[in-house]
Amino acid sequence: MSAVRVLVGTRKGAFILTSDGKREKWDIAGPHFAGWEIYHVKGSPADPDRLYASQTSSWFGQVVQRSNDGGKTWEPVGNKFEYDGVPGTHQWYDGTARPWEFKRVWHFEPSLNDPDTVYAGVEDAALFRTTDGGQNWQELSGLREHKTGSSWQPGAGGMCLNTILLDPKNTERMFVAISAAGAFRSDDSGKTWRPINQGLRSEYIPDPTAEVGHCVHRIAMHPSRPDVLFMQKHWDVMRSDNGGDKWQEVSGNLPTDFGFPIDVHAHEPATIYVVPIKSDSEHFVPEAKLRVYRSRTGGNEWEAMTKGLPQSDCYVNVLRDAMAVDSLDSCGIYFGTTGGQVYASSDAGDSWKPIVRDLPAVLSVEVQTLA
Amino acid sequence: MIRVVLPAHLRTLARINGELELAVEGAATARSVVDALEACYPTLRGTIRDNVTQKRRPYIRFFACEKDLSHDSPDSPLPEAVAAGSEPFLIVGAIAGG
Numbered sequence: 001m002s003a004v005r006v007l008v009g010t011r012k013g014a015f016i017l018t019s020d021g022k023r024e025k026w027d028i029a030g031p032h033f034a035g036w037e038i039y040h041v042k043g044s045p046a047d048p049d050r051l052y053a054s055q056t057s058s059w060f061g062q063v064v065q066r067s068n069d070g071g072k073t074w075e076p077v078g079n080k081f082e083y084d085g086v087p088g089t090h091q092w093y094d095g096t097a098r099p100w101e102f103k104r105v106w107h108f109e110p111s112l113n114d115p116d117t118v119y120a121g122v123e124d125a126a127l128f129r130t131t132d133g134g135q136n137w138q139e140l141s142g143l144r145e146h147k148t149g150s151s152w153q154p155g156a157g158g159m160c161l162n163t164i165l166l167d168p169k170n171t172e173r174m175f176v177a178i179s180a181a182g183a184f185r186s187d188d189s190g191k192t193w194r195p196i197n198q199g200l201r202s203e204y205i206p207d208p209t210a211e212v213g214h215c216v217h218r219i220a221m222h223p224s225r226p227d228v229l230f231m232q233k234h235w236d237v238m239r240s241d242n243g244g245d246k247w248q249e250v251s252g253n254l255p256t257d258f259g260f261p262i263d264v265h266a267h268e269p270a271t272i273y274v275v276p277i278k279s280d281s282e283h284f285v286p287e288a289k290l291r292v293y294r295s296r297t298g299g300n301e302w303e304a305m306t307k308g309l310p311q312s313d314c315y316v317n318v319l320r321d322a323m324a325v326d327s328l329d330s331c332g333i334y335f336g337t338t339g340g341q342v343y344a345s346s347d348a349g350d351s352w353k354p355i356v357r358d359l360p361a362v363l364s365v366e367v368q369t370l371a
Numbered sequence: 372m373i374r375v376v377l378p379a380h381l382r383t384l385a386r387i388n389g390e391l392e393l394a395v396e397g398a399a400t401a402r403s404v405v406d407a408l409e410a411c412y413p414t415l416r417g418t419i420r421d422n423v424t425q426k427r428r429p430y431i432r433f434f435a436c437e438k439d440l441s442h443d444s445p446d447s448p449l450p451e452a453v454a455a456g457s458e459p460f461l462i463v464g465a466i467a468g469g
Contacts, residue, residue, distance in 0.1 A: 059428065060431075
């Protein structure tokens, strides 16, 4: 019988929630790495028992944890993220040049077919890769060394590489997103990169349509249509039908188009989900109502999903890596809040219930569908 | 032998209970003690000193004999009482609330 494993990273540890395919009763294990910030936990598509966790601390820096048994036991692996060559500088908040400095791993993206190969998106923005299960990490420096790199600057949350998408139909193609530089694409396995931000408009930068400088919170794709990308930008929900060559706004009737996560239904490539947030200075849901918005048309036309979600006095946020979907026949949608709840829907968003409450603030949610 | 006390989170990470005793080659300095510590417990690499620059992390402090040695040169000799093993070398996570 199928099962689901939900990997939750929080401000104070990791939690692993498991259920059978009915998704009604959940076992909760954790906290793992109690007291540490767990930015992300993700499993290998090639070996679901191989997990990687980003364990970080302002005091003690970065630790990378690996599990070979689905999260029951863990072992620290390599944590040396050294930029390739002389790192150079990027822009700081005050416009001065600041040397690149590793701070933490925001996101792990395991290879689609090799459990020992993993990509890591880090702050200050760069892409690293391991091919030995996390023991050693090498930078794919063609991204950071793009001619625009010296002009990248951090958003308020830091200059993070927050999204990595691997094209399942073209092994040489990958996408990344950086706050606040924008989206980038490589067509040669990460050696060289080009910005793919045409069509984005960001009023918070001097040239709203500049080649780089856009604060991209998240991009998502459906594996059956890797040329169709969806983006939650700082403001604006966007869509590209040509691998990022050109974007168009699809915010449509959303109550606000600010937000962090965006995800795609497992079986319906045009069905997408966002969680509108009131504004970039009021990081909570509008009208004190927690609503997931679903579009079955790839954007523009949105419907509010509210059943089972708090519709009064709610002031939580949902961060960029804190939404995921399972691939059971009736697609499950999951998201975690800064209030410590993880909500799940086993009917593609029609209804919701909390599968755990009162965790530390949730930073990331990933889901594994197990045979 | 040099006695070393670690913050709780690093004891958990390295799977250590209580105080450590380390054999240190040459003069006892902050650098030689942390070198010996990392050699015995590789999982601690990067948690006390930056993995690349080898600088002490900003929120880590080195105390001994009721003195803050954090800003001394990492190659300064530690107090004799630490070198002799009668006083521990304290690696401390800076206090922070909120």
